[in-house]
Amino acid sequence: MNPGIPLYLWCALAASTTVQxxxxxxxxxxxxxGRDTFWSPPHxxxxxxxxxxxxxxxxxxxGATFRRSSPVRAHAVQVLGFRGPLxxxxxxxxxxxxxxxxxxxxxxxxxxxxxVKILSPPHVVLAIxxxxxHLGAAIFVxxxxxxxxxxxxxxxxLLFLYVQGMIVMALLTMFMEKTIRIFMHRxxxxxxxxxxxxxxxxxxxxxxxxxxxxxxxxLFYSAFLLGLLWxxxxxxxxxxxxxxxxxxxxxxxxxxxxxxxxxxxxxxxLWSRTPDWSRGQKAVASGIVFATVFFIAQWPFATFLMSPAxxxxxxxxxxxxxxxxxxxxxxxxxFLPYEVSAAAFVAGAARVGALGMASAWVGLAWxxxxxxxxR
Amino acid sequence: MRARxxxxxxxxxxxxLVLIATALLxxxxxxxxxxxxxxxxxxxxxxPYPLLVTIRPPEVIPGVAVVDVQAPxxxxxxxxxxPTPLRGPGxxxxxxxxxxxxxxxxxxxxxxxxxxxxxxxxxxxxxxxGPRGAGDLAxxxxxxxxxxxxxxxxxxxxxxxxxxxxxxxxxxxVGASVRDAALEPGQQADGQRRRRSRVAQTVAAAVLTAxxxxxxxxxxxxxxxxxxxxxxxxxxxxxxAVGGDGVITLSLTLTDPGWAKSRRLDDLVPDHDxxxxxxxxxxxxxxxxxxxxxxxxxxxxxxxxxxxxxxxxYQLFADIVHQTGLAxxxxxxxxxxxxxxxxxIGDDALGTGRALAADAATTRAFRMPDGGxxxxxxxxxxxxxxxxxxxxxxxxxxxxxxxxxxxxxxxxGMAGHAAFIKDDRSxxxxxxxxxSVSMATLALIESGNGSGVSADPHAAHKGHAGHHAAALPPExxxxxxxxxxxxxxxxxxxxxxxxxxxxxxxxRVD
Ligand SMILES: [Cu+2]
Numbered sequence: 001m002n003p004g005i006p007l008y009l010w011c012a013l014a015a016s017t018t019v020q021x022x023x024x025x026x027x028x029x030x031x032x033x034g035r036d037t038f039w040s041p042p043h044x045x046x047x048x049x050x051x052x053x054x055x056x057x058x059x060x061x062x063g064a065t066f067r068r069s070s071p072v073r074a075h076a077v078q079v080l081g082f083r084g085p086l087x088x089x090x091x092x093x094x095x096x097x098x099x100x101x102x103x104x105x106x107x108x109x110x111x112x113x114x115x116v117k118i119l120s121p122p123h124v125v126l127a128i129x130x131x132x133x134h135l136g137a138a139i140f141v142x143x144x145x146x147x148x149x150x151x152x153x154x155x156x157x158l159l160f161l162y163v164q165g166m167i168v169m170a171l172l173t174m175f176m177e178k179t180i181r182i183f184m185h186r187x188x189x190x191x192x193x194x195x196x197x198x199x200x201x202x203x204x205x206x207x208x209x210x211x212x213x214x215x216x217x218x219l220f221y222s223a224f225l226l227g228l229l230w231x232x233x234x235x236x237x238x239x240x241x242x243x244x245x246x247x248x249x250x251x252x253x254x255x256x257x258x259x260x261x262x263x264x265x266x267x268x269x270l271w272s273r274t275p276d277w278s279r280g281q282k283a284v285a286s287g288i289v290f291a292t293v294f295f296i297a298q299w300p301f302a303t304f305l306m307s308p309a310x311x312x313x314x315x316x317x318x319x320x321x322x323x324x325x326x327x328x329x330x331x332x333x334x335f336l337p338y339e340v341s342a343a344a345f346v347a348g349a350a351r352v353g354a355l356g357m358a359s360a361w362v363g364l365a366w367x368x369x370x371x372x373x374x375r
Numbered sequence: 376m377r378a379r380x381x382x383x384x385x386x387x388x389x390x391x392l393v394l395i396a397t398a399l400l401x402x403x404x405x406x407x408x409x410x411x412x413x414x415x416x417x418x419x420x421x422x423p424y425p426l427l428v429t430i431r432p433p434e435v436i437p438g439v440a441v442v443d444v445q446a447p448x449x450x451x452x453x454x455x456x457x458p459t460p461l462r463g464p465g466x467x468x469x470x471x472x473x474x475x476x477x478x479x480x481x482x483x484x485x486x487x488x489x490x491x492x493x494x495x496x497x498x499x500x501x502x503x504x505g506p507r508g509a510g511d512l513a514x515x516x517x518x519x520x521x522x523x524x525x526x527x528x529x530x531x532x533x534x535x536x537x538x539x540x541x542x543x544x545x546x547x548x549v550g551a552s553v554r555d556a557a558l559e560p561g562q563q564a565d566g567q568r569r570r571r572s573r574v575a576q577t578v579a580a581a582v583l584t585a586x587x588x589x590x591x592x593x594x595x596x597x598x599x600x601x602x603x604x605x606x607x608x609x610x611x612x613x614x615x616a617v618g619g620d621g622v623i624t625l626s627l628t629l630t631d632p633g634w635a636k637s638r639r640l641d642d643l644v645p646d647h648d649x650x651x652x653x654x655x656x657x658x659x660x661x662x663x664x665x666x667x668x669x670x671x672x673x674x675x676x677x678x679x680x681x682x683x684x685x686x687x688x689y690q691l692f693a694d695i696v697h698q699t700g701l702a703x704x705x706x707x708x709x710x711x712x713x714x715x716x717x718x719x720i721g722d723d724a725l726g727t728g729r730a731l732a733a734d735a736a737t738t739r740a741f742r743m744p745d746g747g748x749x750x751x752x753x754x755x756x757x758x759x760x761x762x763x764x765x766x767x768x769x770x771x772x773x774x775x776x777x778x779x780x781x782x783x784x785x786x787x788g789m790a791g792h793a794a795f796i797k798d799d800r801s802x803x804x805x806x807x808x809x810x811s812v813s814m815a816t817l818a819l820i821e822s823g824n825g826s827g828v829s830a831d832p833h834a835a836h837k838g839h840a841g842h843h844a845a846a847l848p849p850e851x852x853x854x855x856x857x858x859x860x861x862x863x864x865x866x867x868x869x870x871x872x873x874x875x876x877x878x879x880x881x882x883r884v885d
Contacts, residue, residue, distance in 0.1 A: 034470065035490050077555035079547040086556045089548050093541065100537045107526060111435060112601045121594045147560065241490050242458050242497075243465025323492075326464060372557040 004152040005159070009144060011056035012091055012137040013159060016166045019049035019098075019130050020224065023173060024254060028232050031252035031321040034241030038106055046126075047102070050095040053133050056140070057092035060084045075147060075375040086375050087140025094132025101126035119177065127174045134170055138163040142207060143373050157208050158216070164204040165220025168260070171196040181255060181317075184302030185335040187348025190295055193258065194356035198290045199363035201264055202283075205271055206367025214271075218264035225257040229316045239322040246331065248322040256315050259301050263293040279364050286364075287357030295352070306333040409811065410608075410692065410704050411802040412795070415516050416765060416810035416854040421503045422510020424449050427810075427854050429765040430499060430514060434521040436604075437492045442499055443765065444475055444485045453504040454485040461496035461515060461700075469500065491518040494604065496700060515812055517701070520604045542583050549579040607634040611693055611705035615681075621715035622680050627653070627693060629675040629705055641674035642698040646815035647787035649722065651677055652694040652805065654794055654866075657687055658708070660730035661796060661864040664877060667723045669693075682725045683716020692794075692803045696815040704803060722787050724868055726877025731798055731864050741878040746775030749867060749878035752850070760884045762860045768793065769852040770867055770878070779849035786870035788814065791851035798862040806853045857884040 022045030029042050036043065061084035064072035076083040105122035138160055145156035172179060175192050183189040201214035210216075232253035239248055266289050274282065304310055311318035317333075324331050338345075415430040424446050431441040444454050455472040459465055475485035491497060501512045526534075554564045554572035564572070612628045629640055643650045649668040657663040663684060669677035677693075688710050696702045728741065741749045752769040760766060770791070772780040786792065795804045804811065857863055865880040 034492070074560040077551035079551050080544060086548070086552060089544075089551065093544050093548060096537075096544075097541055100534065100541065103530060104534055107530060111523060111526075112597065121590060121597065124590070143556075239468075239470040241492050242470045243460045243493065244468040244470045245464050247468060322470075369557075374559055375556050 005155060006144070008056045008059045009141055009156075009159070011052055011059070012087070012140045013163065015049045015052035015056060015091070015095070016134050016137040016163050018045055018052060019133055020166050020169050020173075021228075022046035022049055023130065023170075024228050024232070027173070027176070028228075028251040028253060029237070032237035032239065032248050032250065034239050034322060038102075046098065049133060050098040050129070053091045053095035053098075053136065057084070057088040057095065057136070060088040061092065075143065077375050085140060085143050086373065087136045087138070087143055089136070090132050090139055091136025094129045094134075094136050097129030097132060098126055099129075101129060119174070124174075127170070130170055131167070134163055134167045138167070139370065139373060142370055143375050146371070146374050157210050160208055161204055161210070161213055161216045162220045164200055164213075164217040165224060168197060168200050168217060168221040169224060171200065172258070173254075176254070179258075180330070181302055181305050182330050182334070182336045184298060184305075185338040187338070187345070187352060190291065190298075190352040191348070191355055193260075193294060193298075194287070194291045194352045195359050197260055197263075197294075198267075198287055198356050198359040199366070201267055201290070202286055202360045202363030203367035203370065205268070206364050207370035209371065211272060212268050214264035214267045215261065218261040222257040222261055225254060229253045229256060230313070233313070233316070233319065241322075244322045245326060246320045246322055246324045248320075252319045252321055253316060256305060256310075256317070258294075259297040260294065262297040263290045266293045279361065279368070283361035283364055284357050286360035287355075288353055290360065291349075291352045291356035302335070306335065308333075409802075409804040410706060411797070412804040412811075412858050413521065414856060414858065415514065415812065416806070416856070417514040417812055418808065418810050418854050419512050419514070420510070421501055421512035423507040424451065424503055424505060424510050426501065426503070426512055427765065427767075428499070428501060428512070428514045429854075429856065430516050432516055432518055433491055435523075436494045436518050436520050437490060440489045440491055440499075440516065440518075442475070442487050442489055444501060444503075445765070446483050446485075446503070446505075449505050449507070450482055451485070451503050451505040453502075454487075455502045456487050456489055457500050457502075458489045458491055458497050458516070459500060460493075461498050466498075472500075472502065491516075494518055494520060515700075515817070519606050520601070522605060523598060523602050538587065542580075542587065545583060546576050546579045550576040603634075607632045609640075609695075609703055609705040611691065611707040613691055613707050613709040615709060615711060617712065617714050618680075622717045623684075623711060623714045625655075625669070625679050625681050625709070627651075627669060627677040627691070629677075629693070629695070637699060638697065638701065639674075643671065643674075643695050644698050644815050646694070646696045646702070646813050647722075647789070649787075650695065653677075653679070654692040654694075654796075654803070654805075655681075655684065656690045656692070656796060656864075657685070658690045658800065659688075659798075660732065661798070662730045662879070663689075663725075663727050664794070664866045664879070665723070665725045666792070666794075666866075666868055666877070668721070680717035681711070681714070682723065684711055684725075686711050686713040690800055692796075692805075694805055694813070696813050700815075702813045702815070704805075706800075706803070722875070724875040724877055726866070726868070726879065728877075728879025731862065731881055738879075738881045741880060743876055743878070745874075745876075747780065747871075747876075748773045748777075749876075751880055760857060760882055762858060762884050763856050765854055765856040767852045767854055768865065769850060772849045772851070772869060772871065772876075780871055781846055781849070782872045783847045783849055783851070784870045784872065785847065786868060786875060790847050791853070791867055791869040793853045793855070793868070794864075794866040795855055795857065796864045796866070797857070797859070798864070802858055802863070804855065806855050808852055808854075810854050857882065860884050 022042050025045060026042035029036055029040060060072050061082050063070040064076045064083040073083060075085060077086050079089045101122050104125060108120060108122045141156050141160045141163060145153055145160060148156060178192050179189055201217060204217045205213040232251040235251045236249060237251045267286055270285060270289055305315060305317050320331055329336060413432055417428045419426060425448060427445040429443040433440050442456055454475040456475055457469045457472040459469050473487045473489060475487035478484040478486060495518060497516045497518045498513045499516055503510050550572045553575040554568050558564060610630045610632050614626050615623050617623050631638060631640060650671050651669050653667045653669055655665040655667060665682055665684060667679050669679035671677050688708055691707050691709060693705045739751050750771045750773060752771055772783055774780045789807045793806045795806065851869055861884060863882045863884060865882055867878045869876060
């Protein structure tokens with residue numbers, strides 16, 4: 001541990017990491033074991049993240065609010081009468097929202113049944129809470145970074161980009177059902193990714209001002225996901241819930257990471273060559289570059305992922321949920337049919353490009369604001 | 376002639392009081408033909424061990440079923456339970472089995488909780504191990520959504536308060552972000568920042584309100600989407616017409632109120648040789664009961680000439696079984712005028728007993744018109760009936776000479792048929808010695824069971840092959856648990872020689 005980085009920041013970063021581990025552990029649990037309780041280990045990991053977030057936030061807010069002499073006061077903001085760094089409040093808000101989603105989710109299960117889908121109202125409440133844990137951690141780190149300089153500033157910048165990688169994870173996980181590989185030859189897949197990812201890359205680039213910000217963000221995302229992909233299947237798991245349609249003997253990990261690293265590299269190159277462009281120009285260029293390069297990289301890679309050559313430990317295309325019908329296109333390595341006509345393809349491409357540009361613009365504006373954060 | 380449909384008061388008929396059926400009948404559903412009595416009772420042999428299995432299906436799907444296994448004759452070492460779909464690939468790869476735990480103080484009784492993940496036709500595979508080796512038994516269970524749940528007031532208020540706090544907190548955070556976040560440490564916000572902060576808070580309040588309202592709409596959509604999966608029983612309309620011969624013809628029409636697309640009215644299959652088993656029960660006394668088998672004209676339309684029934688109000692309970700295995704009970708009320716009777720024909724039966732209200736307590740014996748008697752065995756006052764507890768209802772048929780009858784023969788393939796009807800008519804169950812699963816459903820399961828595990832009921836009660844006239848034992852037993860406390864009428868029907876007889880009992884359930 002570096003003495004220059006305060007403990008509460010490590011705590012916030014641990015919350016950001018733990019929540020992603022917990023969420024993916026939980027998803028793997030549902031895909032392999034199927035049955036869980038309110039107190040299952042993955043759920044505990046998720047709640048632990050909320051507690052870590054609360055501890056990080058409270059350590060700053062309590063002192064700043066109740067001790068006049070607290071050094072935190074100088075860089076505190078005021079929320080509902082409390083004082084503390086902005087990141088602490090966002091982190092606390094995320095933690096409380098996550099904990100609030102727990103009884104709601106439990107009730108939802110009792111009323112409407114188990115986790116049949118990721119996108120249910122209580123899960124969206126949880127996802128918003130999780131996003132705010134990440135966002136709070138990012139702003140926590142950024143506030144400290146923007147007040148620091150030298151080696152500490154450099155390290156905090158790297159940690160900020162790590163949290164951006166976690167934000168990419170969190171956003172794509174929310175739409176996991178819509179972005180698995182059977183969709184990868186469809187415009188809808190590229191639309192989801194182009195709407196979500198350029199925002200984070202652009203925000204990371206602008207807020208950090210660092211070279212290769214998007215590439216580092218994509219690296220953190222890819223490394224984390226590869227870790228899950230390669231570690232989770234090492235643990236045995238057996239379905240405890242029928243109908244079992246596919247034999248499963250170990251935890252089912254997430255799919256191979258999207259090739260976001262490729263458009264990230266090109267975006268970083270673009271930004272390094274165009275320092276004087278306006279936000280609008282950058283947004284248009286970044287959006288188009290992301291959408292195009294990602295499409296060019298991911299489309300053939302998806303074809304590879306569907307092939308028998310990808311059904312191995314490294315690429316992990318041989319893992320299927322216990323309730324994957326053997327006759328499904330997913331199990332057969334077939335894409336869902338893509339856009340039927342040229343007109344539909346052009347319309348889809350236009351949509352993807354527009355979403356990419358809009359996402360980039362929001363990300364740039366957001367990043368510009370974040371760069372100014374001092375508290 | 377006027378017919379009115381039976382519209383129970385909400386108090387008399389809670390939301391859960393619907394017959395079980397499936398929302399997603401992908402490969403056909405199994406249900407027991409009952410009203411207000413969703414539990415499954417099944418008597419069968421797992422290898423050498425006779426078992427009585429009770430399954431209380433979950434009310435929401437996915438949900439938890441409670442399974443109770445009784446081995447009255449044996450000390451079993453191990454009982455494991457695993458639910459699988461009845462057919463299809465899910466029947467081939469069972470999930471990890473649950474070990475049922477022995478009940479404290481009752482070595483013959485095991486229980487477990489089982490998850491049912493999807494709606495439809497399921498089976499619970501029971502595996503037992505004991506001193507005489509291992510055995511297996513499969514019990515068909517319908518897993519169907521019976522209701523939607525509303526939120527408890529306390530939880531709702533708590534979550535609403537939390538939501539208000541979170542909304543207020545987020546508005547304040549947005550305000551602080553705009554006002555203070557970019558200030559160098561120690562600086563104070565100026566008037567312009569404060570104004571911008573107020574604008575931002577107003578915008579945040581509007582956006583959050585829109586988000587909360589949007590979320591509420593989404594929640595409502597999800598809830599109503601689930602609500603459409605909740606089982607809706609078939610509607611039954613009844614009308615009567617007096618013919619030139621003075622005999623009443625009862626006409627019945629089944630209509631689908633809209634539920635699963637897979638439910639049809641033109642796919643009924645015979646159960647004990649009949650497409651419909653109709654119980655005609657005089658109400659409120661429940662002192663006259665006819666068990667008739669109307670003939671189907673067009674799909675969903677049935678007719679029957681009525682036997683001599685005293686005029687008055689009658690509750691009709693019509694049992695039918697679909698080709699998918701789904702069994703349903705439709706009900707209505709009809710008012711019968713005074714008329715001549717057509718007399719029971721074939722398997723039809725008519726009986727008269729005492730008014731239910733006159734039997735405030737459990738009755739033990741019923742005197743037959745021919746001088747014989749049916750005696751309800753066991754269940755003495757030291758062991759009162761309890762709601763929800765599976766009990767063997769044992770009856771012995773005695774002849775006019777006072778000795779146990781030697782001429783009991785199968786009646787529609789069974790040693791006997793019993794109907795359990797609660798005094799407020801919120802519960803109706805048609806039970807056989809093998810339990811609550813209709814014979815037509817069992818036949819469908821045996822023909823389509825890909826699991827390799829037999830769903831055979833106890834051999835002694837085995838169904839349709841038994842139209843032979845070989846005499847059966849004088850004792851007939853039915854496994855059942857009255858679902859709630861109150862006064863029940865039990866109508867037991869059996870055959871002596873060629874004569875179908877009907878015995879009436881009352882049961883007080885605590
Ligand atoms: Cu019967």
